Amino acid sequence: MTVPVLTFFNNKSGVGKTSLVYHLAWMLSDIGYRVLACDLDPQANLTAAFLDEDRLEQLWDEGVTTTSKTIMQCVQPLMKVGDIQPPALAEIAPTLSLIPGDLALAGFEDTLSAEWPNALGSSDLYRPFRILTAFSTAMQNGAKQMDASIILADVGPNLGAINRSALIATDYIIVPLGADLFSLQGLRNLGPTLNRWRGDWKKRKDNWTQPEFPLPDGEMKPFGYVVQQHGVRLNRPVRAYDKWVNRMPEEYARNLLEDTKGPYPPTPAQDEKHAFATVKHYRSLVPMAQEARKPIFHLTTADGAIGSHAAAAMGARADFAVLAQKIVDKMGEVAGWQ
């Protein structure tokens, strides 16, 4: 049995993917799940959210070591003649660990691109598959080490080879959407790309009739979307916000689910099946939480969360608890997971 991998994906940048992974990883851990977070974005923003600079410097400057403390250090031997190394997890809390990201991961992109056609070849399939499934192997190995029941992955905003491998390792995708044209336009690229990746991966799997190690299913099932309020410019009229938000149910259904018939719910609030939540704009709590290197809902008076800030932090706790529980419930419905 593999541990389910949930990836937050939209090729539009700045829609709040990393922030969602960070907060949900904490919340799922707070409500009793064992969580592995994995940073597969070479920008490594998730890692910077979890770890302070001293720890980051140690991880990234370590060079050749006997333990693989970042995702790049795990996969690096594959770029020569070696095999993937198990990740040394960074413990964040007793039930929450991280496979740290690495700015150097960008250097793996060309290797992944080069091996993609090779997986359709007729000989020496071990190596291309070992490389293309490296993220899956690292994440599943990490999950086993800590007995995790769920893996959350953060990826960068593009449709490149690193993300293709991240998605091959993914069971469920949640799409964060901002209320603007770009976010919805992003869906029009995302849907067809996911279909293509799914089909191309299946072809490759079928080509390796006797795999020598377990291969991920590459289901990358669209699991739903989250509406993000924070991208909205404050001086924009409410009507423009509503216009884009209310187009989300249709655009999501058309592009991610290939449902071109409808009818489509008129608002995300009425799209219970696919809209997980509207995540509020947390304004000044965001820099406060970043400074304290904590999720918003862990802020205390000692961090400066007093008065209305304290109330907003409590509100965030309630909102993220609901969102986490919805995700857990849906995974239970879809996959019998608990």
Ligand SMILES: Nc1ncnc2c1ncn2[C@@H]1O[C@H](COP(=O)(O)OP(=O)(O)OP(=O)(O)O)[C@@H](O)[C@H]1O
């Ligand atoms: N709910 C929120 N309220 C206020 N600000 C937010 C919220 N969510 C995210 N942000 C801010 O928006 C910016 C972008 O968020 P984030 O880095 O999570 O997006 P991303 O989709 O991961 O970006 P990228 O595509 O570059 O990886 C960050 O500065 C973050 O602090």
Ligand SMILES: [Mg+2]
């Ligand atoms: Mg990000």
